[in-house]
Amino acid sequence: xxxxxxxxxxxxxxxxxxxxxxxxxxxxxxxxxxxxxxxxxxxxxxxxxxxxxxxxxxxxxxxxxxxxxxxxxxxxxxxxxxxxxxxxxxxxxxxxxxxxxxxxxxxxxxxxxxxxxxxxxxxxxxxxxxxxxxxxxxxxxxxxxxxxxxxxxxxxxxxxxxxxxxxxxxxxxxxxxxxxxxxxxxxxxxxxxxxxxxxxxxxxxxxxxxxxxxxxxxxxxxxxxxxxxxxxxxxxxxxxxxxxxxxxxxxxxxxxxxxxxxxxxxxxxxxxxxxxxxxxxxxxxxxxxxxxxxxxxxxxxxxxxxxxxxxxxxxxxxxxxxxxxxxxxxxxxxxxxxxxxxxxxxxxxxxxxxxxxxxxxxxxxxxxxxxxxxxxxxxxxxxxxxxxxxxxxxxxxxxxxxxxxxxxxxxxxxxxxxxxxxxxxxxxxxxxxxxxxxxxxxxxxxxxxxxxxx
Ligand SMILES: Nc1ncnc2c1ncn2[C@@H]1O[C@H](COP(=O)(O)OP(=O)(O)OP(=O)(O)O)[C@@H](O)[C@H]1O
Ligand SMILES: [Mg+2]
Numbered sequence: 001x002x003x004x005x006x007x008x009x010x011x012x013x014x015x016x017x018x019x020x021x022x023x024x025x026x027x028x029x030x031x032x033x034x035x036x037x038x039x040x041x042x043x044x045x046x047x048x049x050x051x052x053x054x055x056x057x058x059x060x061x062x063x064x065x066x067x068x069x070x071x072x073x074x075x076x077x078x079x080x081x082x083x084x085x086x087x088x089x090x091x092x093x094x095x096x097x098x099x100x101x102x103x104x105x106x107x108x109x110x111x112x113x114x115x116x117x118x119x120x121x122x123x124x125x126x127x128x129x130x131x132x133x134x135x136x137x138x139x140x141x142x143x144x145x146x147x148x149x150x151x152x153x154x155x156x157x158x159x160x161x162x163x164x165x166x167x168x169x170x171x172x173x174x175x176x177x178x179x180x181x182x183x184x185x186x187x188x189x190x191x192x193x194x195x196x197x198x199x200x201x202x203x204x205x206x207x208x209x210x211x212x213x214x215x216x217x218x219x220x221x222x223x224x225x226x227x228x229x230x231x232x233x234x235x236x237x238x239x240x241x242x243x244x245x246x247x248x249x250x251x252x253x254x255x256x257x258x259x260x261x262x263x264x265x266x267x268x269x270x271x272x273x274x275x276x277x278x279x280x281x282x283x284x285x286x287x288x289x290x291x292x293x294x295x296x297x298x299x300x301x302x303x304x305x306x307x308x309x310x311x312x313x314x315x316x317x318x319x320x321x322x323x324x325x326x327x328x329x330x331x332x333x334x335x336x337x338x339x340x341x342x343x344x345x346x347x348x349x350x351x352x353x354x355x356x357x358x359x360x361x362x363x364x365x366x367x368x369x370x371x372x373x374x375x376x377x378x379x380x381x382x383x384x385x386x387x388x389x390x391x392x393x394x395x396x397x398x399x400x401x402x403x404x405x406x407x408x409x410x411x412x413x414x415x416x417x418x419x420x421x422x423x424x425x426x427x428x429x430x431x432x433x434x435x436x437x438x439x440x441x442x443x444x445x446x447x448x449x450x451x452x453x454x
Contacts, residue, residue: 002026004092004100008033021085021107024092025054025063026100041107042080062089066101077108084112142175142182143327146317152179152309159307160186165259167244167304168282170311173361176282177242179309184238189278192237197230199251200243208251209267212258218268231264231277238278244304245285245296256300279304314356314363319402321352321363328364329379332371341371344380350388413447416440 004026008015015022015033021041024033031049039046044057054063058080062073072090079085087105091098142153159166160183168176177196184194202210209219213229230239241247247255258264259279263272281304290296314321325343333340347370356362366385373383381388399406399414406414419429430440 003094004032007092007094019106021103021105023049023054023058023061023063023103023105024100025067025102027067027098029054029064029067031057032100041085041105042083044081061103062087063101063103066091067098070098077112083107083109085109142178143323144317144320145323146312146320148312149317149320152311155307155309156183157186159183159309161188162307163278164306165278165304166280166307166309167287168280168309168311169287170282170284171313171357171359172284173356173359174284174311174313175360176284176311177240179311180238180240180280180282183280184240184278187278189237193234194238194240195230195234196240196242198242200246204248204251207247208254211251211255212264212266213269214267215269218266226266226269229264229266231258231275232273234277235273236276238280241279241281243283244281245283245287245290249295249297252297252300256297256303259300259303314359318352322348324360324363325351325367328360328367329371332364332368336368336371338371339377341374342378344378346381347379347384350381350384354388409447412443416443416447 004024008024012033015035018035019037021038022033022035023031023038026032030051030053032051034046034049036046038044038049042058049057054061060078060080062076062078066073066089070091072088074088074090075086076089077084077086084107085105086108087103089101089103092100092102142149142156144150144153156179166180166183168179170176180196181194184190197207197210199207209227209229211229211231213227213232216224216226218226241255258275262275264275265272287296287301287305291298291301314324325348329343330340351363351366358365366388367379369385370379370383374380399410401410415433419433420426426440427437430437433440435443
């Protein structure tokens with residue numbers, strides 16, 4: 001008997017009963033031993049392997065390599081047919097001479113498959129969450145799958161990486177400040193200050209000293225200590241000039257000079273202070289129109305408007321409403337330390353039908369009120385504030401078109417359904433729509449017959 005065979009027969013009883021698969025090759029690379037576990041794990045027929053060259057049966061095996069190099073290979077993952085195994089392969093010595101190699105391996109197919117599934121699921125999650133929202137950093141998200149909003153998010157991400165001035169426009173409550181903070185937090189200045197100043201809320205004379213600071217005795221009431229302005233406080237970071245449309249023309253001139261020179265002088269001061277401040281401004285006023293009317297300086301407008309982000313009102317991206325509802329309910333339940341309520345289809349429909357002149361802020365407000373009113377963990381139409389009831393009635397309705405502009409037929413059909421739901425009586429419905437009963441019936445036939453998509 002060969003030395004290797006002798007060795008094997010001495011421990012065969014152990015090799016046969018272990019859980020791991022075992023393959024032993026002799027110095028020529030021929031399989032001299034395989035245990036039952038090998039057959040179970042790999043599905044290879046042991047009888048057909050025994051005596052054959054390893055490279056002919058499992059070409060990807062490292063048994064030969066280990067014999068040739070004399071170096072063990074531990075923790076190698078390989079695929080054998082449809083199974084994944086992890087193996088330890090070591091040379092077998094007789095004295096100083098290598099007489100073969102042994103591979104001991106475990107079936108990790110299930111683990112590997114779970115891994116693959118997990119990876120795929122993670123990719124899917126990443127893809128979807130990118131479509132739905134963008135992480136703001138401190139637990140906040142920019143929500144929006146609407147194409148306009150996606151474009152805005154894209155521009156904002158680009159803006160985060162550069163230093164250019166940003167002008168954010170949009171109706172009240174569309175998230176201008178949220179957006180400014182996002183751009184700041186997603187960029188290299190994120191660890192530096194973000195200082196917001198509301199140019200509309202502060203009287204002009206005060207705003208000037210707020211922005212630029214002052215030296216002792218600069219004006220009556222300036223005190224004898226002086227004060228750093230917001231520009232100085234924001235140095236290295238970002239200054240957010242909110243409601244820039246409310247800034248007086250004379251202050252606009254001073255602001256423009258600061259933006260051009262990148263330095264300030266405190267009121268009553270002599271020394272110039274170098275500035276490295278990123279400027280973002282926001283307004284819900286029509287700046288372009290104000291420029292035409294000469295109530296906003298054109299040169300300042302162009303200085304600020306290097307990157308423009310215009311946030312669409314919520315009513316122009318109704319498909320995002322359910323996303324915001326879910327996001328905000330989740331956020332609010334955290335704040336109110338309450339369980340996150342469900343929302344009934346009726347209540348959701350009422351929200352979709354509403355115009356939201358106050359945009360996301362108003363939606364947040366409405367949801368908070370509704371959560372307070374709600375008692376059973378399910379927000380229904382009667383938990384919604386009264387302002388919405390007008391919109392659950394005949395006024396305002398939502399045509400489901402997945403973001404596409406609705407066709408006249410679709411609008412017609414939705415209005416018809418809505419009217420009938422409110423005025424269940426067909427004569428009355430025809431009357432409020434200003435059409436004859438016959439026309440109403442014909443339209444009903446048409447819309448059901450031809451099946452305008454719902
Ligand atoms: N993209 C968003 N995702 C989630 N919440 C948002 C988003 N945008 C705004 N919000 C929420 O809406 C509210 C209003 O946002 P923000 O204060 O930024 O609006 P604004 O445009 O600055 O309004 P205003 O013109 O009245 O100052 C905030 O409470 C914010 O949490
Ligand atoms: Mg604001």
